[in-house]
Amino acid sequence: MKHLAILGSTGSIGQSTLSIVEQFPERYSVATLAAGRNIDQAFQQAVRWRPRLISLATEELAGQLDARLRQAGVTGVEVAHGSQGVVACSTHKDADFVVSAIVGVAGLEATHAAILAGKPVGLANKECMVAAGEILTAAARERNVPILPIDSEHNAVHQCLRVGAHSEVKFIWLTASGGPFRQLPLDQFAAITPAQALKHPTWVMGRRITIDSATMLNKGLEVIEACRLFNVPPSQVRVTIHPQSTVHSLVEYVDGSILAQISVTDMRLPILYALAYPERPASSLNFDLAALRHLDFEQPDLVRFPCLRLAFEAAEKGGAHAIALNAADEVAVQAFLDGRIPFLGIPRTIEGVLAATPEAHPATIAEVLASDKQAREQARALLA
Ligand code: MG
Numbered sequence: 001m002k003h004l005a006i007l008g009s010t011g012s013i014g015q016s017t018l019s020i021v022e023q024f025p026e027r028y029s030v031a032t033l034a035a036g037r038n039i040d041q042a043f044q045q046a047v048r049w050r051p052r053l054i055s056l057a058t059e060e061l062a063g064q065l066d067a068r069l070r071q072a073g074v075t076g077v078e079v080a081h082g083s084q085g086v087v088a089c090s091t092h093k094d095a096d097f098v099v100s101a102i103v104g105v106a107g108l109e110a111t112h113a114a115i116l117a118g119k120p121v122g123l124a125n126k127e128c129m130v131a132a133g134e135i136l137t138a139a140a141r142e143r144n145v146p147i148l149p150i151d152s153e154h155n156a157v158h159q160c161l162r163v164g165a166h167s168e169v170k171f172i173w174l175t176a177s178g179g180p181f182r183q184l185p186l187d188q189f190a191a192i193t194p195a196q197a198l199k200h201p202t203w204v205m206g207r208r209i210t211i212d213s214a215t216m217l218n219k220g221l222e223v224i225e226a227c228r229l230f231n232v233p234p235s236q237v238r239v240t241i242h243p244q245s246t247v248h249s250l251v252e253y254v255d256g257s258i259l260a261q262i263s264v265t266d267m268r269l270p271i272l273y274a275l276a277y278p279e280r281p282a283s284s285l286n287f288d289l290a291a292l293r294h295l296d297f298e299q300p301d302l303v304r305f306p307c308l309r310l311a312f313e314a315a316e317k318g319g320a321h322a323i324a325l326n327a328a329d330e331v332a333v334q335a336f337l338d339g340r341i342p343f344l345g346i347p348r349t350i351e352g353v354l355a356a357t358p359e360a361h362p363a364t365i366a367e368v369l370a371s372d373k374q375a376r377e378q379a380r381a382l383l384a
Contacts, residue, residue, distance in 0.1 A: 008101035055085030133228025156248035220311020
């Protein structure tokens with residue numbers, strides 16, 4: 001039985017993780033939940049799962065939840081708040097596996113703390129790896145703590161890497177759906193609205209990641225994530241546009257063999273893989289091979305998707321540039337969603353922030369967060 005700490009329990013990955021727990025009660029239980037701001041959902045989760053500890057974003061929300069739980073006669077659920085509350089969830093003595101699914105660098109401290117506490121991590125939060133991958137992977141290696149990718153592409157790569165040695169890998173191929181604007185005429189990009197960008201053709205995901213898929217910045221973050229997770233340079237990571245999103249990624253070996261992972265586009269599969277690794281429990285997530293008509297692969301167009309070019313440049317420089325890429329994007333995406341900048345303002349903002357970022361390699365989480373903050377301020381200054 002694995003007792004889970006789920007960081008980001010009210011988000012889409014958190015909810016999918018809870019549905020896995022529901023399906024496999026003999027394998028998994030809930031130890032702690034870090035729930036953010038959605039108090040109604042946090043209340044329902046606390047009542048349903050009775051975690052030892054649940055954390056909310058603010059002291060005020062935590063107070064409200066505590067009162068509601070007492071009113072409902074629910075006892076034994078401790079309520080915490082803030083970043084300390086999330087760390088308390090990820091390092092709780094009763095948790096023996098941490099699902100890190102808080103979007104953004106907000107999940108970084110707690111993920112690092114979990115690794116330091118020796119707890120295996122299922123990582124859905126790519127921003128952690130982008131901002132602090134060197135620090136996290138070094139800590140994990142030192143303590144022999146597995147980091148299992150939940151991001152579907154990296155999960156696919158992890159599976160494909162099980163059949164060969166690191167030195168035998170030629171390229172890691174990350175597939176990308178190409179998002180909703182893969183074929184939109186370039187002269188219409190300036191007029192793209194948030195509503196259009198929020199319609200992803202194959203995956204249902206959170207708002208920021210859906211916009212990041214439309215700009216392909218998401219794939220850029222995944223290139224950096226792959227470099228860190230699998231210890232390869234950016235020159236060994238390639239991106240291919242695969243609109244069907246059926247092949248979740250591929251590994252090309254030096255002998256010319258290419259291995260691909262194919263499955264339904266359902267995040268429960270990578271989550272279950274990460275939770276159960278190295279086992280493979282039987283699931284109902286079947287893929288109908290007979291329904292597979294064709295698979296398309298095409299080269300990404302870096303003029304159409306400047307964010308992908310910027311990400312490869314940031315991947316080469318690493319350190320502060322990877323942090324700035326992620327931070328500037330988060331600020332720019334929010335500005336786009338708020339209607340303050342056009343779609344093309346997103347790459348413009350990122351490019352401006354990257355140009356102003358000095359080459360540096362933060363060595364501690366505190367330095368990473370300071371560098372992140374600086375890049376956000378830079379982005380806001382550019383937008384003002
Ligand atoms: Mg992905």
